[in-house]
Amino acid sequence: xxxxxxxxxxxxxxxxxxxxxxxxxxxxxxxxxxxxxxxxxxxxxxxxxxxxxxxxxxxxxxxxxxxxxxxxxxxxxxxxxxxxxxxxxxxxxxxxxxxxxxxxxxxxxxxxxxxxxxxxxxxxxxxxxxxxxxxxxxxxxxxxxxxxxxxxxxxxxxxxxxxxxxxxxxxxxxxxxxxxxxxxxxxxxxxxxxxxxxxxxxxxxxxxxxxxxxxxxxxxxxxxxxxxxxxxxxxxxxxxxxxxxxxxxxxxxxxxxxxxxxxxxxxxxxxxxxxx
Ligand SMILES: [Fe+2]
Ligand SMILES: [Fe+2]
Numbered sequence: 628x629x630x631x632x633x634x635x636x637x638x639x640x641x642x643x644x645x646x647x648x649x650x651x652x653x654x655x656x657x658x659x660x661x662x663x664x665x666x667x668x669x670x671x672x673x674x675x676x677x678x679x680x681x682x683x684x685x686x687x688x689x690x691x692x693x694x695x696x697x698x699x700x701x702x703x704x705x706x707x708x709x710x711x712x713x714x715x716x717x718x719x720x721x722x723x724x725x726x727x728x729x730x731x732x733x734x735x736x737x738x739x740x741x742x743x744x745x746x747x748x749x750x751x752x753x754x755x756x757x758x759x760x761x762x763x764x765x766x767x768x769x770x771x772x773x774x775x776x777x778x779x780x781x782x783x784x785x786x787x788x789x790x791x792x793x794x795x796x797x798x799x800x801x802x803x804x805x806x807x808x809x810x811x812x813x814x815x816x817x818x819x820x821x822x823x824x825x826x827x828x829x830x831x832x833x834x835x836x837x838x839x840x841x842x843x844x845x846x847x848x849x850x851x852x853x854x855x856x857x858x859x860x861x862x863x864x865x866x867x868x869x870x871x872x873x874x875x876x877x878x879x880x881x882x883x884x885x886x887x888x889x890x891x892x893x894x895x896x897x898x899x900x901x902x903x
Contacts, residue, residue, distance in 0.1 A: 628738035628870040630778070631662045631669040631699075634821030635841035637680040637708060638690045645680050646858070649844040654863055656693055658842035658883045662865065663697050669867070671737055672699050673744070675821035675839060676706025676782030678714065687717025694718070702733050705748045706782040706822060707755065707796070728760045734768045740816075740870055741772040745781040747798055755783025755822070757801030762808060769812045776816045778868065778876065779809070784820040784838050786829045789850035793823045806832045816876040817868065824858065826866075826880050840864040842883060 636658075637651040645651045662672060679686035694701055702723060705714055711731055720726070723735035723742075733744035745765060747755030757765075769777060783798040785805055798805065809815050809832040817835055824841040825848060845861040847854070863883040870876045 628740055629665075629667060629669045630742070630868040630870075631665065631672045632675060632780070632819055632839050632866040632868060633658055633662065633672065633842050634675040634782075634839045634865070635677040635706065635824050635843060636674065636690065637677055637841075637843050638686045638693075639680045640683060640685045641689065645843065649858070649860065651680065651843040652689060652693075654843045654883075655690075658863060658865060659693055659697055661881075661883045663699070665867075669699055671702060671735070671742070672697060673702045673742065673780050673819070674704065675780050675819065676704045676748075677708040677821060678703065678706065678718075680708050682708060682710030682713050684713050684717055687713055691718055702735060702742065702744055702780070703731070704733075704744045704780060704782055705731050705746055707748060707753050709748060710750070711746075711748065725764065727764070730761055730764075732761065732764055734764075734771075736775075738870065739776065739872070740876075741768065741775045741777045743768045743777060743779045745779065747781045747783040749800075753796040755781070755796075755798040757781075757798065757805050762801060762804050765805070766808055769808065769815070772812075772814060774814050776870065776876065777812070777814050778816055779818045781818070781820055782822050784823055784827070784836060785818065786831050786836055788823060788825075788827045788829070788838070790823065790825070790846060790848070791850075791852065791854055792856040793846060797822070809834060816870075817878070819866070819868070826864065837866070837878060839866045840880065 730746040824846040
């Protein structure tokens with residue numbers, strides 16, 4: 628069971644880079660090509676929010692075209708940059724989507740796992756929240772897993788990471804209730820987020836919470852008290868989560884870019900410490 632997680636695409640109208648710098652459409656296209664060419668092929672691709680930069684219909688139309696080339700089942704979640712109505716109108720959410728109470732969530736039993744997607748969007752705000760209705764879906768979906776290993780996906784991370792301006796806009800309302808629900812379910816293998824545009828992990832409520840890097844721009848790694856909100860064009864990357872009996876869920880970070888290699892570990896005769 629192989630899950631590719633990509634996040635924070637920030638698709639823009641044609642010819643308009645995000646923040647004048649980040650060519651998000653081209654970067655997303657490259658990431659989707661990298662995922663489409665993976666061997667073995669992922670069983671599912673999960674996109675953890677900020678699908679578009681401004682939630683415009685034109686942006687979702689462009690994303691729909693890009694996603695149609697993947698050829699892999701895809702689960703989608705909104706981020707703070709998305710707009711629910713435009714997203715629902717513009718994209719195919721697939722058979723696992725749960726569109727109750729106006730939220731965009733999913734519950735998918737795939738292979739040995741249950742994947743739960745939570746909608747943490749608050750319209751007009753950068754921070755995230757989980758209200759009673761969304762927490763109720765989580766509670767029900769966790770109980771319904773009957774002990775199966777679960778991965779919970781959501782855009783906003785529930786923990787502080789030290790990058791102050793991002794901590795100010797993480798999952799805020801409902802975070803304590805979320806923690807309590809997760810703590811009651813030891814079958815939660817992972818909490819998988821986006822939003823922070825960096826690879827970050829933390830122990831959380833008896834499990835591991837993990838933030839995927841963006842396939843576009845990365846938030847500057849600055850854990851000083853007064854760090855400014857800026858970004859760098861560091862290498863775009865994504866996460867590959869592989870589930871197997873015994874090992875459980877193992878997560879790899881993979882770069883979109885191809886680098887020189889593969890090279891064999893050749894030891895020449897004059898190599899210090901070489902064994903013939
Ligand atoms: Fe983002
Ligand atoms: Fe975000």
